[in-house]
Amino acid sequence: MQRTQGPAVGVAEHRARVVGLVGATPVVRRPVADCLGLALAEDLVSPIPLPPFDNSAMDGYAVRAADVAAAAPDAPVALPVAEDVPAGRTDSPPLRPGTAHRIMTGAPVPPGADAVVPVEDTDRGTDVVRVVAPARLGAHVRRAGEDVRAGAVVLPAGTELGPAQLGLASAVGASALPVRRPPRVLVLSTGSELVEPGRPLRGGQIYESNGVMLASAVRQVGGEAELLRFVPDDVAAFHAALAPRVESVDLVLTSGGVSAGAYEVVKDALSGHGVEFYKVAVQPGGPQGLGRYPTASGGVPVVTLPGNPVSAMVSFEVFVRPALRTAMGFAEVERPRRTATLMESLRSPAERRQYRRGRYDAGAVTVAPVGGPGSHLLSALATANCLLEIPEEVTDLPAGSEVSVLLLR
Numbered sequence: 001m002q003r004t005q006g007p008a009v010g011v012a013e014h015r016a017r018v019v020g021l022v023g024a025t026p027v028v029r030r031p032v033a034d035c036l037g038l039a040l041a042e043d044l045v046s047p048i049p050l051p052p053f054d055n056s057a058m059d060g061y062a063v064r065a066a067d068v069a070a071a072a073p074d075a076p077v078a079l080p081v082a083e084d085v086p087a088g089r090t091d092s093p094p095l096r097p098g099t100a101h102r103i104m105t106g107a108p109v110p111p112g113a114d115a116v117v118p119v120e121d122t123d124r125g126t127d128v129v130r131v132v133a134p135a136r137l138g139a140h141v142r143r144a145g146e147d148v149r150a151g152a153v154v155l156p157a158g159t160e161l162g163p164a165q166l167g168l169a170s171a172v173g174a175s176a177l178p179v180r181r182p183p184r185v186l187v188l189s190t191g192s193e194l195v196e197p198g199r200p201l202r203g204g205q206i207y208e209s210n211g212v213m214l215a216s217a218v219r220q221v222g223g224e225a226e227l228l229r230f231v232p233d234d235v236a237a238f239h240a241a242l243a244p245r246v247e248s249v250d251l252v253l254t255s256g257g258v259s260a261g262a263y264e265v266v267k268d269a270l271s272g273h274g275v276e277f278y279k280v281a282v283q284p285g286g287p288q289g290l291g292r293y294p295t296a297s298g299g300v301p302v303v304t305l306p307g308n309p310v311s312a313m314v315s316f317e318v319f320v321r322p323a324l325r326t327a328m329g330f331a332e333v334e335r336p337r338r339t340a341t342l343m344e345s346l347r348s349p350a351e352r353r354q355y356r357r358g359r360y361d362a363g364a365v366t367v368a369p370v371g372g373p374g375s376h377l378l379s380a381l382a383t384a385n386c387l388l389e390i391p392e393e394v395t396d397l398p399a400g401s402e403v404s405v406l407l408l409r
């Protein structure tokens with residue numbers, strides 16, 4: 001007979017176990033353009049300064065500031081235009097005193113020039129240019145290295161690679177970057193009551209929703225998800241579904257079949273197969289399990305989430321997302337956290353950390369709970385933008401209390 005296990009495991013302890021179980025994926029080199037959303041695995045050092053050379057910030061004329069010091073609209077200074085320097089010219093000769101080079105934005109400022117006069121302050125001459133305003137020393141010259149020094153760490157390991165970071169990596173000459181390979185996750189939904197959306201529902205059946213939700217959550221973190229949606233409550237069918245796929249993934253994420261009923265397929269199939277089941281001191285998401293599914297190569301990590309949709313999603317947020325972020329090498333693995341003023345009173349179970357769905361108002365710095373604590377209330381989850389985190393020892397929170405929230409979007 002199934003008995004309730006000992007005292008519940010704490011949230012932090014279970015999270016640490018999941019993080020440790022999943023580990024880190026191997027470092028690979030990927031073309032820069034394919035690194036969006038991944039974490040840089042090693043510091044990126046720039047071999048060159050940025051800008052790489054002194055260059056013009058304006059279309060105009062490279063001059064010596066001293067030569068145009070007296071220039072004014074009623075007293076233009078005429079300078080012969082000795083060279084034409086478009087961006088990309090690599091053989092630009094030095095500027096002789098008393099002359100100008102016509103120069104374009106991004107073109108190298110010639111040695112001897114110490115200012116650029118914008119074309120608007122001239123008569124745009126091509127043989128001789130008349131300058132009608134003085135130029136300050138260094139005007140419109142972008143100095144080599146003023147953005148990045150050669151040898152500087154431009155992106156530290158663990159940086160999330162977004163558009164600006166990938167642009168910077170390209171600017172310092174990187175064609176590929178070391179990143180941790182996105183984890184491959186097999187999302188497996190169990191339950192004989194589950195029906196594919198689009199098909200008719202019979203009494204007692206529900207549409208399968210956890211699979212798409214969890215696979216999307218994996219993809220949002222940057223992982224790759226494979227989805228197996230309709231594994232019936234049958235141990236042989238469970239093993240038959242899992243066995244051919246397990247070797248090719250880094251993590252198996254199941255939902256359902258872990259509580260105390262008569263047909264708990266995940267628990268029945270995996271107990272004694274390297275997976276341990278216990279209660280975590282959290283609501284929702286109490287029944288949890290983890291371990292390694294035995295394989296020839298030493299076992300594949302399995303994390304079993306409870307089937308109630310909100311329990312599955314909150315468990316993903318609290319336990320699995322940090323593990324996947326850690327596996328990918330992100331320096332930041334947590335959701336952004338804020339403290340906000342609670343708009344309605346709340347009750348929370350004793351000795352369990354409660355995560356309630358809420359709407360955080362960043363302007364007012366308030367949070368309003370949406371929906372009740374029930375772990376079947378999926379529409380409330382879909383309107384929420386945060387989770388309220390209510391500590392284990394708190395059972396009553398009056399309106400106006402300060403509460404910690406995790407921002408989901």
Ligand SMILES: Nc1nc2c(c(=O)[nH]1)N[C@H]1C(S)=C(S)[C@@H](COP(=O)(O)OP(=O)(O)OC[C@H]3O[C@@H](n4cnc5c(N)ncnc54)[C@H](O)[C@@H]3O)O[C@H]1N2
Binds near residue numbers: 259264286311
């Ligand atoms: N006697 C007890 N009963 C339950 C306990 C308990 O301690 N003693 N714990 C409750 C808690 S808390 C949770 S959470 C659930 C966990 O149950 P399971 O993980 O075994 O999940 P199922 O029973 O398979 O499903 C629960 C619920 O969620 C629906 N579900 C499941 N999978 C999906 C899916 N892929 N898409 C949409 N909906 C899904 C399922 O139909 C059930 O309604 O156990 C409590 N019971």
Ligand code: MOO
Binds near residue numbers: 282284285286287306
């Ligand atoms: O622990 Mo369950 O997830 O409350 O519904």
